[in-house]
Amino acid sequence: MEFINPDVVDLSRFQFALTALYHFMFVPLTLGLTFMLAAMETVYVVTGRQIYKDMAQFWGKLFGINFAIGVATGITMEFEFGTNWSMYSHFFGDMFGTPLAIEGLMAFFMESTFVGLMFFGWDRLSRQAHLAVTYLVALGSNLSALWILIANAGMNMPEGAHFDPETMRMQFESFVDLVFNPDAQAKFVHTSVAGYVSAAMFVMGISAFYLLRGQHRQFAARSFRMAALFGIISTVAVITLGDVLGRLDYEKQPTKIAAIEGLWHTSNPPFEPWIVAALPDDAKQENHYEIGVPLVLTPLITHTFDQPITGMHELEDQAGPRIRSGIDAVAALRRYGVTHSGTDLAQFSAHEQDMGYGLLATRHAPGQDVTAIPADQVDDVVRATQPDILPNVFVTFWSFRLMVFLSLWFFALFAISAYLSLKRRLERSRLLLKLCMWSIPLPILATEFGWITAEAGRQPWTVFGWLPTFLSASSHGMSYMVFSLIGFVLLYSVFIAAELYLMFKFARLGPDHDSMEPHAPAAPMVSAFDMRPMAS
Amino acid sequence: MTKLLRLAGLAVVLVVSLLFAVFVGDQGPWYFAWVIGTVMIILISGAGAIMLDAQSSLSPDGEI
Numbered sequence: 302m303e304f305i306n307p308d309v310v311d312l313s314r315f316q317f318a319l320t321a322l323y324h325f326m327f328v329p330l331t332l333g334l335t336f337m338l339a340a341m342e343t344v345y346v347v348t349g350r351q352i353y354k355d356m357a358q359f360w361g362k363l364f365g366i367n368f369a370i371g372v373a374t375g376i377t378m379e380f381e382f383g384t385n386w387s388m389y390s391h392f393f394g395d396m397f398g399t400p401l402a403i404e405g406l407m408a409f410f411m412e413s414t415f416v417g418l419m420f421f422g423w424d425r426l427s428r429q430a431h432l433a434v435t436y437l438v439a440l441g442s443n444l445s446a447l448w449i450l451i452a453n454a455g456m457n458m459p460e461g462a463h464f465d466p467e468t469m470r471m472q473f474e475s476f477v478d479l480v481f482n483p484d485a486q487a488k489f490v491h492t493s494v495a496g497y498v499s500a501a502m503f504v505m506g507i508s509a510f511y512l513l514r515g516q517h518r519q520f521a522a523r524s525f526r527m528a529a530l531f532g533i534i535s536t537v538a539v540i541t542l543g544d545v546l547g548r549l550d551y552e553k554q555p556t557k558i559a560a561i562e563g564l565w566h567t568s569n570p571p572f573e574p575w576i577v578a579a580l581p582d583d584a585k586q587e588n589h590y591e592i593g594v595p596l597v598l599t600p601l602i603t604h605t606f607d608q609p610i611t612g613m614h615e616l617e618d619q620a621g622p623r624i625r626s627g628i629d630a631v632a633a634l635r636r637y638g639v640t641h642s643g644t645d646l647a648q649f650s651a652h653e654q655d656m657g658y659g660l661l662a663t664r665h666a667p668g669q670d671v672t673a674i675p676a677d678q679v680d681d682v683v684r685a686t687q688p689d690i691l692p693n694v695f696v697t698f699w700s701f702r703l704m705v706f707l708s709l710w711f712f713a714l715f716a717i718s719a720y721l722s723l724k725r726r727l728e729r730s731r732l733l734l735k736l737c738m739w740s741i742p743l744p745i746l747a748t749e750f751g752w753i754t755a756e757a758g759r760q761p762w763t764v765f766g767w768l769p770t771f772l773s774a775s776s777h778g779m780s781y782m783v784f785s786l787i788g789f790v791l792l793y794s795v796f797i798a799a800e801l802y803l804m805f806k807f808a809r810l811g812p813d814h815d816s817m818e819p820h821a822p823a824a825p826m827v828s829a830f831d832m833r834p835m836a837s
Numbered sequence: 838m839t840k841l842l843r844l845a846g847l848a849v850v851l852v853v854s855l856l857f858a859v860f861v862g863d864q865g866p867w868y869f870a871w872v873i874g875t876v877m878i879i880l881i882s883g884a885g886a887i888m889l890d891a892q893s894s895l896s897p898d899g900e901i
């Protein structure tokens with residue numbers, strides 16, 4: 302039997318996390334900007350006013366930079382499943398491969414085909430046809446995200462598959478269950494709408510920059526207003542779907558929700574406080590410096606006033622019998638692989654639902670083999686495995702909180718911006734305009750925190766409850782992992798640098814021409830914060 | 838004739854939309870909410886821009 306090198310597993314995890322974090326810097330803008338372009342172009346087609354065409358073309362140019370660089374970062378990740386996570390791919394490939402293939406064949410091709418037409422078709426297509434193309438690009442990019450998130454939901458809350466002891470892998474069962482998995486639905490809408498928030502902040506922030514400088518005023522005012530309205534509704538939607546995800550975690554991933562809330566002991570409804578801030582200590586299994594708001598946690602998570610939320614200590618206790626039963630499952634499966642006897646299969650079936658917990662125990666078994674555990678040491682192995690069922694609480698707790706705190710900031714910023722834009726009092730609110738500008742990267746940061754919450758909180762599993770992460774990696778050498786990691790870091794850093802350089806350059810240049818104020822300087826205006834008149 | 842064809846085309850779109858709404862609304866309520874919500878977000882942000890056009894034509898030199 303081949304031994305698992307924990308350093309290789311850690312490096313594989315680190316590499317995947319890093320490439321995904323890089324990739325996720327580009328994704329939200331693509332998801333959201335395409336629909337913002339569609340909105341601008343819709344107004345152009347309806348009103349026939351040139352300024353909306355200019356808007357669609359200018360923001361389209363910035364979208365193009367993001368799209369071109371972002372695509373490259375996504376492709377490597379699809380290969381990583383095969384190269385670095387071959388055990389996972391064997392175990393879950395039947396299930397995971399389906400949405401991934403559909404994503405590549407349908408959504409990605411659709412998006413890529415129409416993106417060319419969107420850029421080069423302005424003079425070749427009718428207005429309506431071009432608008433249809435823009436909508437197809439938006440749909441294509443969001444459908445790409447849909448299939449990836451369906452695959453990811455399958456890992457978090459496996460539905461539509463069963464384990465087959467003959468093939469030793471999860472066998473795909475139901476396409477409908479896979480696609481309509483409630484977790485997939487909520488993840489998709491939450492992530493897609495997080496993209497809308499990111500794009501809205503991007504457009505609003507750059508427009509604020511023009512307004513602060515008194516440049517492209519009409520162009521910036523319209524872009525700002527559309528973005529502020531787009532952003533405020535999207536923020537409400539992202540918060541609503543965040544609540545749905547939390548509730549699903551409560552039902553299906555109790556360890557994740559307990560870690561998210563830093564809940565070491567089962568809650569005491571309805572008084573349990575929602576912990577606003579604390580320093581969770583994973584080693585001592587307790588929180589330091591807790592600050593909480595009483596009565597909030599129970600209704601927030603369970604949507605009731607009387608249902609308890611199981612704490613991490615109690616979850617560890619509950620895992621004990623499952624680990625023991627899982628060890629029996631793995632042992633029976635081993636025997637069945639050799640004998641193919643009905644008795645062994647029946648024994649396996651009796652413990653099948655706990656197989657993942659048995660696999661989790663292999664790390665503590667002599668020679669990483671649970672069948673080799675002497676009878677008098679089973680209790681020790683079970684005890685050693687119990688804390689392994691928990692994710693890293695500090696990371697999960699804080700990534701979640703940062704995402705939530707940022708969403709409250711977005712809500713306030715978009716609401717005030719939309720109000721002042723509707724009242725036409727933007728230009729005197731220079732502080733607000735500056736805040737909008739500096740907030741451009743924040744939704745992307747919130748997206749990264751969201752992804753960390755979801756994926757760090759899923760640990761120690763790649764397929765929740767079925768396959769532990771440390772059994773999922775390929776058996777590479779250390780040097781291979783270090784070399785490829787350095788390669789990715791260098792390559793992706795170049796991508797980020799190129800993106801930032803091009804974005805800054807083209808955003809500074811602004812739209813090609815101002816259709817509403819061709820030559821005239823903007824009227825001098827006086828700001829409440831800055832009493833100097835602004836120049837055009 | 839073209840009018841008739843256009844009407845038939847619109848009727849087909851309507852029927853497909855209804856079937857989509859019934860099936861997806863039932864099986865995947867959040868997917869359905871995403872479709873409706875995205876359309877709503879686009880329409881409201883577009884309406885905001887058109888409202889700004891109206892506001893600017895009333896006071897062209899005003900603040901933005």
Ligand code: HEM
Pocket residue numbers: 453457488491492495496498499539540542543544546547550557704705707708711744745747748749750751752753754755756758
């Ligand atoms: C009050 C506000 C929010 C709440 C309650 C919330 C809740 C959550 C929860 C519980 C998860 C983990 C889902 C899982 O278990 O897989 C999550 C993931 C995520 N969140 Fe949020 N969120 C909020 C705001 C935001 C904002 C503002 C953004 C970005 C602009 C964002 C982006 C994400 C992303 C990208 C994920 C990963 C999606 C996934 O794979 O599950 N969230 N959110």
